[in-house]
Amino acid sequence: MTLTIRSESAASAPSPSDPTRVAVSTVIFTLRRPDGCDLPVLSLPLVRRTRDPYGDFWALPGGWLDADEELEDAASRTLGETTGLAASYLEQLYAFGAIDRSPSRVISIVYWALLRSDDVDAQLAAHLAAGDAPENVEWFDAAHLPTLAFDHNAIVDYALWRLRNKVGYSRIAHGFLPGSFTLAELREVYEAILERRLDPANFRRQVEGSGTLIPTDDFRTGSHRPARLYRYNHDVELSDRGPLGTAPPASREQSATPHTPKEAR
Amino acid sequence: MTLTIRSESAASAPSPSDPTRVAVSTVIFTLRRPDGCDLPVLSLPLVRRTRDPYGDFWALPGGWLDADEELEDAASRTLGETTGLAASYLEQLYAFGAIDRSPSRVISIVYWALLRSDDVDAQLAAHLAAGDAPENVEWFDAAHLPTLAFDHNAIVDYALWRLRNKVGYSRIAHGFLPGSFTLAELREVYEAILERRLDPANFRRQVEGSGTLIPTDDFRTGSHRPARLYRYNHDVELSDRGPLGTAPPASREQSATPHTPKEAR
DNA sequence: ACAAAAGTGTTAGCAGTACACCCATGC
DNA sequence: GCATGGGTGTACTGCTAACACTTTTGT
Numbered sequence: 001m002t003l004t005i006r007s008e009s010a011a012s013a014p015s016p017s018d019p020t021r022v023a024v025s026t027v028i029f030t031l032r033r034p035d036g037c038d039l040p041v042l043s044l045p046l047v048r049r050t051r052d053p054y055g056d057f058w059a060l061p062g063g064w065l066d067a068d069e070e071l072e073d074a075a076s077r078t079l080g081e082t083t084g085l086a087a088s089y090l091e092q093l094y095a096f097g098a099i100d101r102s103p104s105r106v107i108s109i110v111y112w113a114l115l116r117s118d119d120v121d122a123q124l125a126a127h128l129a130a131g132d133a134p135e136n137v138e139w140f141d142a143a144h145l146p147t148l149a150f151d152h153n154a155i156v157d158y159a160l161w162r163l164r165n166k167v168g169y170s171r172i173a174h175g176f177l178p179g180s181f182t183l184a185e186l187r188e189v190y191e192a193i194l195e196r197r198l199d200p201a202n203f204r205r206q207v208e209g210s211g212t213l214i215p216t217d218d219f220r221t222g223s224h225r226p227a228r229l230y231r232y233n234h235d236v237e238l239s240d241r242g243p244l245g246t247a248p249p250a251s252r253e254q255s256a257t258p259h260t261p262k263e264a265r
Numbered sequence: 266m267t268l269t270i271r272s273e274s275a276a277s278a279p280s281p282s283d284p285t286r287v288a289v290s291t292v293i294f295t296l297r298r299p300d301g302c303d304l305p306v307l308s309l310p311l312v313r314r315t316r317d318p319y320g321d322f323w324a325l326p327g328g329w330l331d332a333d334e335e336l337e338d339a340a341s342r343t344l345g346e347t348t349g350l351a352a353s354y355l356e357q358l359y360a361f362g363a364i365d366r367s368p369s370r371v372i373s374i375v376y377w378a379l380l381r382s383d384d385v386d387a388q389l390a391a392h393l394a395a396g397d398a399p400e401n402v403e404w405f406d407a408a409h410l411p412t413l414a415f416d417h418n419a420i421v422d423y424a425l426w427r428l429r430n431k432v433g434y435s436r437i438a439h440g441f442l443p444g445s446f447t448l449a450e451l452r453e454v455y456e457a458i459l460e461r462r463l464d465p466a467n468f469r470r471q472v473e474g475s476g477t478l479i480p481t482d483d484f485r486t487g488s489h490r491p492a493r494l495y496r497y498n499h500d501v502e503l504s505d506r507g508p509l510g511t512a513p514p515a516s517r518e519q520s521a522t523p524h525t526p527k528e529a530r
Numbered sequence: 531a532c533a534a535a536a537g538t539g540t541t542a543g544c545a546g547t548a549c550a551c552c553c554a555t556g557c
Numbered sequence: 558g559c560a561t562g563g564g565t566g567t568a569c570t571g572c573t574a575a576c577a578c579t580t581t582t583g584t
Contacts, residue, residue, distance in 0.1 A: 020332055022285055022362075022372055067285055067370060071362040094509070095360040095374045097287075097336040105332060107287055109360045109372070154508065161507035184535075202574065204537070224535045225581040242426035243419065244359070449562075467547065469564070474545095489562045490554040 020105045024074035025062030025152075027093065027159035028083065030115040031176045031192055032139065040117070040192045042142035042163075044156070045082055050136070053103050054149030058138070060156070062108070075111035082137055084123050087113035089175035091241065093159055101151045108150075112159045114175030167193050170240045171212050174232045182220045182227040183207065212236050285370045289339035290327030290417075292358065292424035293348065295380040296441045296457055297404065305382070305457045307407035307428075309421070310347055315401070318368050319414030323403070325421070327373070340376035347402055349388050352378035354440035356506065358424055366416045373415075377424045379440030432458050435505045436477050439497045447485045447492040448472065477501055 031040040046058040061082035065074050072090060079087055090113045097107040127133035140146075142160060145153060166172055173189045174181075187203045207213055214233045219226035239245055296305040311323040326347035330339050337355060344352055355378045362372040392398040405411075407425060410418060431437055438454045439446075452468045472478055479498045484491035504510055 020287055020330065022287060065285065065362075065372075068364060070364060071360065071372075092360060095336065095357060097330075097374065099333060099335060107330075107336075107372070107374070109362065157508045165507070182536090199574070199576085200535085201537075201539090201576085206573085221582085224533080224583065225537085227536060242430070243422045447563090464547070464549085465563080466549085466565075471546085486555085489556065489560085490564085492563060 020107060022065045023062055023106055023108045024065050024071060024078065025060040025108050025110050025155070026075045026079050026090075027060060027110065027112040027156055028079055028087070028115060029113070029142065029159070029163060029176075030120045031117045031189060032120065033117075034141075040188060042160070042192060043139045044142055045137055045139050046145075046148070047082060048136040048138070049149055057149035058140070058146060059149035060110070060152050061137075062110075065109070071109055072111070075113070079113055082134075083115065083120070085115055085119050087175075088116050088119075089114040089172055093155070093162060096151060096155060098151070108155075110155055110159075112162065114172060116178060117176050118178050164193055166240070171210075171232070172240075180216055180218065180229040180231045182229060184227060186230070285372060287330045288327055288371055288373045289330050289336060289343065290325040290373050290375050290420070291340045291344050291355075292325060292375065292377040292421055293344055293352070293380060294377070294407065294424070294428060294441075295385045296382045296454060297385065298382075299406075305453060307425070307457060308404045309407055310402055310404050311410075311413070312347060313401040313403070314414055322414035323405070323411060323417075324414035325375070325417050326402075327375075330374070336374055337376070340378070344378055347399075348380065348385070350380055350384050352440075353381050353384075354379040354437055358420070358427060361416060361420060363416070373420075375420055375424075377427065379437060381443060382441050383443050429458055431505070436475075436497070437505075445481055445483065445494040445496045447494060449492060451495070 028044050030043055032043040033040045045061060047061050049055055049057050049059050061078050063074070063078050063081075065071065069077070071092070075090060076087065079085070079090075090111055093110045093112045095107060095109045097105075099105060101108075124133075142156065145156060147153065148156070163172075167190060173186060173193070176189050177185060183204055184200070186207065187198055187200060190203070191198055212233050213230040216229045216231055218229040220229055293309050295308055297308040298305045310326060312326050314320055314322050314324050326343050328339070328343050328346075330336065334342070336357070340355060341352065344350070344355075355376055358375045358377045360372060360374045362370075364370060366373075389398075407421065410421060412418065413421070428437075432455060438451060438458070441454050442450060448469055449465070451472065452463055452465060455468070456463055477498050478495040481494045481496055483494040485494055
């Protein structure tokens, strides 16, 4: 007698009444400088839920996965709908599917993203000027979140852990910055993420020696001695995500191109 | 005018005719010593598909996610159905959901697992003795796979990358070994995974200094000078998976407890 | 002139590597 | 005895942390 083993989708499909649904959510990080404070802090946008379950709770931006939509596109879409911006970095975080995380069975495929600080500031200023700020979206300090809907607190914790880890062996810190920046600005990003001061001298040597930065001929002036501006060297792509790194939709375009926010339907 | 932004499951559920289905597959690694060869090689079990799409192709073990089944349980279940064993290590790898990866939309949440070599050898010997070896399951050398069904070749590549990475900063190598083992056996595991020889002297110092091993009073005899047996120190759990590390089902029980393979239905 | 940030130099310590060497056992 | 793997000692190298120091600007 021999075993008969099933492989994926070899057997009949699940019954159509299967209530398992797939959602895509995104933990969106940026760095914001609180008025008066010297060090920027990690912030993320949250959406206030309008109905049960968890009505009135804050939740991660997200939505149901469209049948003909790539996972990463769904993350980009909801990110754009929430912030009106395009991410400078986007990566899958984890698939959360515990049975009890929602009254009905929901599999959430969660992404995490970075937004350039200047993009965010510009968008907020524009909303302020036009008076059309979305009223159910708010930016929160990542270190002081309220109780969120579902398991979203745990999800943010995990995303923070990944960010802090990844900043050590990859160059994602550039995701918060515009095309050119000073070493002090880059160091400030690292300090905000890692929550500790770094030696300017050693930081300079490390990052200069890594070959990931190209010095420009421009300088940032304004206070004290002018600082040279650098830009990211796109030639060196370290194998951050292994074989997945370059394979998926290489939408490594311009992060400066803001989405057109979809207005209320 | 204000934007109305949806958060996950705030809006109405997708139409019930939505054909998106969720599957769970697992890349299962073990180390097998090819007859005569001195160095063990990474191997994984594959399942031959019996129907289209990709009929007769080899594929990763997996199946549809049951509505009332945790993701990790689904991985354990199909792993047990395929091998008759329980994994010594199990972790989520990635959620693959490209639209064109299957004729119908399938989201595959893929796990990766380790099996103890001695468990696998015992199971194979038992099947040989009883003559009930499953005919549609076969072990393949991870370095020389045929063309697999769906995107499973890319998935295995990614799993291999994760394994090779993780062996550097965590102690998953023990997942291949029984409760007690010599340093040479542990080193052999590292050498097989990393595909390069390691200096025995330096390897000893590194692993002894890490505090992850506890020396026992037993020795492995048989050839030349007896070698001390060590066992894994379960007290030191390095934060492999961050906040997710200890939270999920802490089924860190005995890997020696083999599943009862479910026979053909 | 002075404060403050940009940028350079120097040193100590630590981890990884290479390799020479002794120890204990089976044959 | 001798081959073989177990186990120890030691020197070298490269990276990091710490910190003294020079340079260049705004005020």
